[in-house]
Amino acid sequence: MNFASLRNVGMAGLAVTVPKRVAHNTDCELIPEKERGLFIRSTGIESRRVAAKGTCTSDLCVHAAQGLMARLGWTPSDIRIIVLVTQTPDHITPSTAAIIQHRLGCSTDCAAFDVNLGCSGYVYGLWTVVSLLQGMPHGTKALLLAGDVSTACISPNDRSTVPLFSDAGSATCLIKDAALDRPWDFALSTSGAAKEAIWIPEGGYRSPFQTSSLSMQDHGNGIVRRPIDLILNGIDVYQQAAQCWPQQVTALLGQTGIGPDQVDHAVFHQANRVINEMVRKRSGFSEVQTPSSLKELGNSGTASIAVTLAHCLRDVLKAKRNRVLLSGFGVGLSWASLLADLGPMREVLWTEFED
Amino acid sequence: MEVSDFIRSIESELREADDRPFSESTVLRDLPNWSSMLALLVIARVDELYGVQVSAAEFASIRTIADLHRHVAQHLPA
Numbered sequence: 198m199n200f201a202s203l204r205n206v207g208m209a210g211l212a213v214t215v216p217k218r219v220a221h222n223t224d225c226e227l228i229p230e231k232e233r234g235l236f237i238r239s240t241g242i243e244s245r246r247v248a249a250k251g252t253c254t255s256d257l258c259v260h261a262a263q264g265l266m267a268r269l270g271w272t273p274s275d276i277r278i279i280v281l282v283t284q285t286p287d288h289i290t291p292s293t294a295a296i297i298q299h300r301l302g303c304s305t306d307c308a309a310f311d312v313n314l315g316c317s318g319y320v321y322g323l324w325t326v327v328s329l330l331q332g333m334p335h336g337t338k339a340l341l342l343a344g345d346v347s348t349a350c351i352s353p354n355d356r357s358t359v360p361l362f363s364d365a366g367s368a369t370c371l372i373k374d375a376a377l378d379r380p381w382d383f384a385l386s387t388s389g390a391a392k393e394a395i396w397i398p399e400g401g402y403r404s405p406f407q408t409s410s411l412s413m414q415d416h417g418n419g420i421v422r423r424p425i426d427l428i429l430n431g432i433d434v435y436q437q438a439a440q441c442w443p444q445q446v447t448a449l450l451g452q453t454g455i456g457p458d459q460v461d462h463a464v465f466h467q468a469n470r471v472i473n474e475m476v477r478k479r480s481g482f483s484e485v486q487t488p489s490s491l492k493e494l495g496n497s498g499t500a501s502i503a504v505t506l507a508h509c510l511r512d513v514l515k516a517k518r519n520r521v522l523l524s525g526f527g528v529g530l531s532w533a534s535l536l537a538d539l540g541p542m543r544e545v546l547w548t549e550f551e552d
Numbered sequence: 553m554e555v556s557d558f559i560r561s562i563e564s565e566l567r568e569a570d571d572r573p574f575s576e577s578t579v580l581r582d583l584p585n586w587s588s589m590l591a592l593l594v595i596a597r598v599d600e601l602y603g604v605q606v607s608a609a610e611f612a613s614i615r616t617i618a619d620l621h622r623h624v625a626q627h628l629p630a
Contacts, residue, residue, distance in 0.1 A: 239589050471596045
């Protein structure tokens with residue numbers, strides 16, 4: 198296992214922004230009508246949030262960040278670090294974090310860069326920013342942004358992806374505080390051997406975009422997609438996760454000497470009911486301990502842990518200190534877990550983006 | 553493990569695919585409501601009950617319930 202333990206950082210607030218438009222799986226024409234009930238029961242996903250064409254990750258994350266900073270009384274010129282974790286950057290280059298630095302009106306005295314991760318990305322993002330703050334002065338303010346417009350990178354004709362994904366953006370305000378001594382304990386893992394479980398084959402530089410990249414191909418089972426669309430091999434993802442994910446959570450708890458019954462809330466990346474129930478049960482958490490945003494928001498990608506925190510735990514995070522386990526598994530393949538005390542936070546916001 | 557016991561153990565997932573009785577010769581992909589989500593449900597159930605994993609490549613070569621039963625029986629943890 199690969200552990201890290203860090204201190205002296207606080208989470209001042211969290212904001213999530215989702216598109217206003219709701220899509221319902223009861224109406225999803227890619228699924229035969231008689232199968233929609235089973236699909237909803239087995240995935241746990243009834244509805245999703247879908248951004249309008251042209252809405253980008255930076256739009257959702259800027260909306261979240263501006264609202265949160267205003268409520269916290271943070272001025273953009275105070276921000277010294279912006280890390281954006283996303284699978285759907287606005288452009289291939291430059292980093293979307295740099296674009297956001299400008300859009301927020303931050304000073305040029307600000308480090309800003311993207312991290313190319315997805316479902317494990319919120320935890321990896323926290324590890325990145327908390328680690329970076331270790332070398333910064335007391336009082337340094339940082340923004341962790343995590344979000345995706347997943348609906349833009351999947352084929353509109355792919356039954357294996359369309360009914361699963363939501364779009365969302367999030368902003369988390371973190372501050373270096375020498376007086377805060379409670380640990381952030383992380384476990385971090387990767388398996389590039391399983392890269393094809395979740396990937397987009399063409400459009401990078403290994404397999405550059407060409408005319409045929411836009412060619413829709415029928416792969417059977419309702420999967421019709423282009424080589425530039427996301428491929429999600431559900432069975433392979435499940436099997437990899439079953440071998441690795443709960444084991445990492447258990448190892449992290451063992452490392453910290455905390456038992457599952459001592460955790461207030463276990464917040465997992467929201468993939469689907471099958472995989473989420475597997476990791477919950479095998480990690481030793483009850484249903485009460487394990488909130489879910491699958492029903493209303495599906496798989497909200499890189500933002501899904503933040504989405505679940507804001508959607509399900511807003512009041513307790515604002516009211517008191519909570520011992521929280523955050524854990525994500527996904528594209529890479531990559532998986533990461535965090536045990537930390539979160540709250541009481543000044544702000545936990547949930548907003549909608551009209552586009 | 554008898555194949556009839558195996559069928560009973562995964563029956564609640566298979567029922568979503570068809571109301572009619574199953575047998576070891578039932579071809580999974582020929583079931584009326586068969587889908588990739590159902591495949592995942594069956595695989596997850598097999599993992600949960602028997603501790604046996606079925607990869608996507610292995611599942612591609614599994615045709616009947618008997619094939620699935622054979623795979624599970626051959627890979628039961630010691």
